[in-house]
Amino acid sequence: METSVQISLAAWSLxxxxxARELDPLDLARKAHDAFGLAGVEHASRFFxxxxxxxxxxxxxxxRADDAGVKSVLLKVEERGPLAAGDASERFTAIDRHxxxxxxxxFLGCDWVSVGAEGTGVGAPYLDAMAxxxxxxxxxxxxxxxxxxxxNRFGLSCDGSWMKALIAKTAHPRxxxxxxxxxxxxGGGKVYPRDRGLEEMMPLxxxxxxxxxxxxxxxxxxxxxxxxVAKLAVAAGFSGWVGVEYDGASLPEEEGVxxxxxxxxxxxxxxTSTSR
Amino acid sequence: xxxxxxxxxxxxxxxxxxxxxRAPRTSAPELPRISLAxxxxxxxxxxxxLDHLDFAKTAKEQYGLEGVEYVNQFFADKATxxxxxxxxxxxxxxxxxxxxxxxxxxxxxxxxxxxxxxxxSVEKHCKWIAAGAFLGCHSIRVNAYGSGEPDEQAANMADxxxxxxxxxxxxxxxxxxxxxxxxxxxxxWLAGVMKKADHPRVGTLPDxxxxxxxxxxxxxxEMIPWAKAFSAKSYDFDEQGNETKIDYFRMxxxxVDAKYPGWVGVEYEGEKLSxxxxxxxxxxxxxRAFGKALGL
Numbered sequence: 063m064e065t066s067v068q069i070s071l072a073a074w075s076l077x078x079x080x081x082a083r084e085l086d087p088l089d090l091a092r093k094a095h096d097a098f099g100l101a102g103v104e105h106a107s108r109f110f111x112x113x114x115x116x117x118x119x120x121x122x123x124x125x126r127a128d129d130a131g132v133k134s135v136l137l138k139v140e141e142r143g144p145l146a147a148g149d150a151s152e153r154f155t156a157i158d159r160h161x162x163x164x165x166x167x168x169f170l171g172c173d174w175v176s177v178g179a180e181g182t183g184v185g186a187p188y189l190d191a192m193a194x195x196x197x198x199x200x201x202x203x204x205x206x207x208x209x210x211x212x213x214n215r216f217g218l219s220c221d222g223s224w225m226k227a228l229i230a231k232t233a234h235p236r237x238x239x240x241x242x243x244x245x246x247x248x249g250g251g252k253v254y255p256r257d258r259g260l261e262e263m264m265p266l267x268x269x270x271x272x273x274x275x276x277x278x279x280x281x282x283x284x285x286x287x288x289x290x291v292a293k294l295a296v297a298a299g300f301s302g303w304v305g306v307e308y309d310g311a312s313l314p315e316e317e318g319v320x321x322x323x324x325x326x327x328x329x330x331x332x333x334t335s336t337s338r
Numbered sequence: 339x340x341x342x343x344x345x346x347x348x349x350x351x352x353x354x355x356x357x358x359x360r361a362p363r364t365s366a367p368e369l370p371r372i373s374l375a376x377x378x379x380x381x382x383x384x385x386x387x388l389d390h391l392d393f394a395k396t397a398k399e400q401y402g403l404e405g406v407e408y409v410n411q412f413f414a415d416k417a418t419x420x421x422x423x424x425x426x427x428x429x430x431x432x433x434x435x436x437x438x439x440x441x442x443x444x445x446x447x448x449x450x451x452x453x454x455x456x457x458x459s460v461e462k463h464c465k466w467i468a469a470g471a472f473l474g475c476h477s478i479r480v481n482a483y484g485s486g487e488p489d490e491q492a493a494n495m496a497d498x499x500x501x502x503x504x505x506x507x508x509x510x511x512x513x514x515x516x517x518x519x520x521x522x523x524x525x526x527w528l529a530g531v532m533k534k535a536d537h538p539r540v541g542t543l544p545d546x547x548x549x550x551x552x553x554x555x556x557x558x559x560e561m562i563p564w565a566k567a568f569s570a571k572s573y574d575f576d577e578q579g580n581e582t583k584i585d586y587f588r589m590x591x592x593x594v595d596a597k598y599p600g601w602v603g604v605e606y607e608g609e610k611l612s613x614x615x616x617x618x619x620x621x622x623x624x625x626r627a628f629g630k631a632l633g634l
Contacts, residue, residue: 158461
């Protein structure tokens with residue numbers, strides 16, 4: 063049975079393999095294809111943090127992905143400074159430190175680069191600062207022919223209504239949300255309602271990452287509600303790539319990824335048919 | 339036989355001396371390497387008779403030069419196009435020509451008083467840093483343009499330069515400022531900016547021509563300690579082949595006295611000669627002037 067969903071492998075799924083140096087970051091794409099039959103990958107800067115400016119390295123990464131017939135869908139940038147910092151100088155430094163990753167994403171053939179909305183400010187200044195940073199980054203990304211996404215990672219960015227306001231204020235056609243279906247921690251022990259967050263952000267989502275932890279006997283994801291995420295995505299007309307991000311501890315990473323992929327392939331046509 | 343302590347000490351002492359005595363032979367003065375600045379062919383490129391992609395080949399085949407200095411105006415919309423940049427790189431490497439730097443214009447005011455405007459300019463320059471790194475260049479050249487009081491502009495320019503240097507350092511590149519009109523053609527002001535920017539990746543590109551009412555020899559002398567490139571600008575020549583406005587012999591001596599280690603870029607900008615003839619005369623003059631300064 064053919065499915066309509068395009069599934070990619072998020073690098074984080076194999077973080078234990080990377081940390082243990084059992085898997086070379088250059089081989090993420092090959093692994094996605096050979097082990098899981100996937101045609102897309104989501105890169106993460108943390109696994110090759112000092113290579114953004116190394117065109118030789120990036121060319122090799124690109125070549126291996128091309129050889130495996132795998133598309134680099136997006137590059138997730140982390141730990142490059144607070145884009146919503148209250149201090150302008152600090153914020154502009156963060157923008158500059160994100161720059162090489164935009165170039166790297168474009169060089170790898172990604173459609174998107176994904177950033178966080180970390181900051182030190184609060185309230186309206188926080189939103190204004192992040193919107194300005196996002197607008198600037200989107201302008202740079204646009205010049206490289208790629209789009210700029212902001213991920214719901216932590217804090218205000220996990221508040222769906224705040225994210226809607228941010229995207230509206232940024233007002234750039236190539237800005238969107240990199241929606242992680244399981245990140246709704248607002249900080250201070252508070253959690254934004256997941257279903258509400260998903261409903262609010264799904265229409266803005268250009269890329270979707272489905273996180274998984276554990277599976278029941280039937281093979282359904284048991285804790286992160288992947289099935290309901292799929293339903294919401296289809297209902298919202300989401301047509302992008304769905305990244306698999308296995309983050310559980312009970313299974314070997316490969317097994318967790320394989321189960322998540324199998325589940326997505328199994329349920330996606332179902333939700334498509336029931337939504338018609 | 340066990341060597342005596344005295345012999346060991348004498349032997350050790352003799353080593354640095356021997357190295358010192360050999361030094362003049364191994365580092366005999368040589369003419370600086372000469373590169374070609376693309377501006378020399380602005381008429382040909384704008385007129386469509388020379389393709390920017392063939393510039394490196396022209397430098398090598400017509401003039402025997404092995405380094406080029408690009409002008410971003412001639413591939414203004416290609417900074418983010420790795421396919422095009424890849425072709426540039428391939429062609430330059432194919433003829434054994436090194437891409438040295440990109441002269442960047444029209445990317446905003448790095449010394450603007452408004453921080454947002456200044457940062458936009460920084461961001462616009464970043465793509466040229468990445469392009470320069472991809473091509474194998476050592477530097478991008480920027481302009482120190484802005485408005486406001488000289489001290490204020492110097493502080494703002496230094497801030498922009500420091501930010502660009504942090505990005506450029508990640509790529510192994512330098513960011514250098516040319517005397518290119520306005521305050522930037524004031525050597526003392528530019529030297530002050532260099533001190534304020536305070537980053538080893540920040541430097542100057544002295545251009546022998548671009549001084550208006552500022553003494554050009556003083557200006558180049560003030561800029562040369564930070565120079566990472568050097569533009570041998572020329573406009574016109576007398577019957578002996580000397581530049582009519584610029585004493586090349588004096589300029590070469592300034593560079594040699596400062597032990598300037600880099601390439602000398604030929605940049606003919608005159609109207610009277612054809613661009614190829616202007617370039618040839620400038621190359622000859624650079625060789626004569628530096629030859630004399632070096633005692634060759």
